[in-house]
Amino acid sequence: MTTLYTRELEIAQLAVQRAAILTKRVFHEKAKGTVSKDDKSPVTIGDFGAQALIIAALRANFPHDAIVAEEEAAQLREDAGLRELIWGLVQETRLEDVGAEGLLGGGVKDVEDMLEVIDLGRSEGGRRGRVWTLDPIDGTKGFLRGGQYALALALLEDGDVKVGVLGCPNLPVDDAAPLAADIGSDHQTDDEGRGVIFSAVVGQGATSRPLGTGALTEGKKISMKTVTDMASASFCESVEAGHSNQSESAQIAQRLGITKPSVRMDSQAKYGSIARGAGDIYLRLPTSKTYQEKIWDHAGGDLIVREAGGQVTDTKGQRLDFGVGRTLASNSGVIAAPAGVHGQVLEVVQQVLGLK
Numbered sequence: 545m546t547t548l549y550t551r552e553l554e555i556a557q558l559a560v561q562r563a564a565i566l567t568k569r570v571f572h573e574k575a576k577g578t579v580s581k582d583d584k585s586p587v588t589i590g591d592f593g594a595q596a597l598i599i600a601a602l603r604a605n606f607p608h609d610a611i612v613a614e615e616e617a618a619q620l621r622e623d624a625g626l627r628e629l630i631w632g633l634v635q636e637t638r639l640e641d642v643g644a645e646g647l648l649g650g651g652v653k654d655v656e657d658m659l660e661v662i663d664l665g666r667s668e669g670g671r672r673g674r675v676w677t678l679d680p681i682d683g684t685k686g687f688l689r690g691g692q693y694a695l696a697l698a699l700l701e702d703g704d705v706k707v708g709v710l711g712c713p714n715l716p717v718d719d720a721a722p723l724a725a726d727i728g729s730d731h732q733t734d735d736e737g738r739g740v741i742f743s744a745v746v747g748q749g750a751t752s753r754p755l756g757t758g759a760l761t762e763g764k765k766i767s768m769k770t771v772t773d774m775a776s777a778s779f780c781e782s783v784e785a786g787h788s789n790q791s792e793s794a795q796i797a798q799r800l801g802i803t804k805p806s807v808r809m810d811s812q813a814k815y816g817s818i819a820r821g822a823g824d825i826y827l828r829l830p831t832s833k834t835y836q837e838k839i840w841d842h843a844g845g846d847l848i849v850r851e852a853g854g855q856v857t858d859t860k861g862q863r864l865d866f867g868v869g870r871t872l873a874s875n876s877g878v879i880a881a882p883a884g885v886h887g888q889v890l891e892v893v894q895q896v897l898g899l900k
C-alpha cells in the first residue's frame with residue numbers, strides 16, 4: 545500500500561505556520577528571553593514556545609509517534625519568570641483560520657502541561673517506526689542577529705525521511721528572488737513579501753508556499769538549478785565559522801572554478817534556498833572531530849533538496865543516516881548539490897580534505 549502522508553503533511557505545515565506566528569512576534573521584540581544552555585549555545589523564549597506549540601499539535605494528532613526535538617524543559621522548571629513568559633505567548637498564539645486551528649486540536653492545558661509537552665521531544669530516535677524530529681528555531685544565532693532562521697519539522701519512518709517541512713519567516717516568498725542572507729535594516733517593522741514554507745513528501749516532489757497566517761495556499765513545485773558552468777555557481781554556507789570550515793570550502797571553490805563569493809546564511813534556509821534554485825551548492829565541512837550533527841538540523845532540508853532534484857551526502861559520499869539516534873553519528877559534514885554536479889563537488893571535497 546502506498547502511504548501518501550497527506551494528513552502528516554497538512555498537520556506539519558499548519559503546526560509550523562502557527563509556531564512561526566509566535567517566533568515572528570519574539571523576533572520583533574528586543575527582549576527575546578535568551579538563556580545559555582549547558583553547551584553554551586543560546587536558546588530563547590521563541591525556541592521553547594515554538595517547540596511547545598508544535599509538539600502539542602503532534603501529540604493531539606499522532607499520539608503514538610516518537611519525537612526527537614532539540615530543546616528540553618529543565619531550565620524552565622528552575623525559572624518561573626521565563627516559563628510564565630513562554631506560557632503567555634503559547635496561550636495567545638492561534639492560527640487566523642479557525643478550521644485550521646481546529647485541525648491542530650489539543651492545546652496546552654497549563655504551565656505544567658506545557659513543560660511536559662516540551663519534554664515529549666526527548667525520544668532517542670532510531671531505525672524503527674515513526675519518529676518526528678523538530679528544531680523549533682534552527683539558526684538561533686541568526687534569529688538573534690536579525691538574520692535567517694527556520695522552523696524545521698520532519699517525519700522519519702524506519703530511519704528514512706518521509707515528510708519534511710521548513711518554515712522560513714525571513715526568506716522572500718518569491719522563489720525567483722535573489723539569495724537573501726539577511727533581511728536588511730527594516731527587520732524590526734516590515735514582514736512584507738517575506739515568509740515561506742518549503743515542504744516535501746517522499747516521491748512527490750518539493751513545493752514552496754507563502755508562510756502567512758491564514759489558510760494554507762496551494763504549493764508551487766520547486767526545483768534546483770541545473771549547473772552547466774561551475775564558474776557561475778555559488779556556495780551557500782553557515783554564517784558561523786565554528787559550524788563549517790570556511791578556509792577548506794574556499795579551497796574547494798577555487799578548485800571547482802567557482803568565482804562568486806559564498807553566500808553565508810543561518811539555518812536550513814540554506815537547503816530551502818538551493819532547492820528552489822536561488823543558490824546552487826550547500827557545503828558544511830566538519831570543524832572538529834568530536835561534534836556530531838543533530839538529526840533535526842538536516843532531516844527536513846535533506847528531503848526537500850532530494851525531492852527538488854538534488855543529492856545530499858556527507859563528505860565520505862554516504863547518504864545522511866537519520867536512523868542512528870539523535871545525531872548523525874555515522875556521517876561527517878554535508879554536501880548538498882544538484883544531482884548532475886554532486887559527484888564532481890564530492891570529488892574535489894575529498895581531494896581537499898585529504899580523504900582520497
Ligand SMILES: Nc1ncnc2c1ncn2[C@@H]1O[C@H](COP(=O)(O)O)[C@@H](OP(=O)(O)O)[C@H]1O
Nearest residue numbers: 681682683684685782784786787810811835841
Ligand atoms: N560546532 C558545530 N558544528 C556544526 N554545527 C553546529 C555546531 N555547533 C552548533 N551547531 C548547529 O548548527 C546549527 C545552526 O546551523 P547553521 O550554522 O547552518 O545556521 C545550530 O542549530 P540551532 O540554532 O537550532 O541550535 C546547531 O545545532
Ligand SMILES: [Mg+2]
Nearest residue numbers: 679682683841
Ligand atoms: Mg538547529
Ligand SMILES: [Mg+2]
Nearest residue numbers: 614679681682
Ligand atoms: Mg534550534
Ligand SMILES: [Mg+2]
Nearest residue numbers: 585586614684
Ligand atoms: Mg540550538
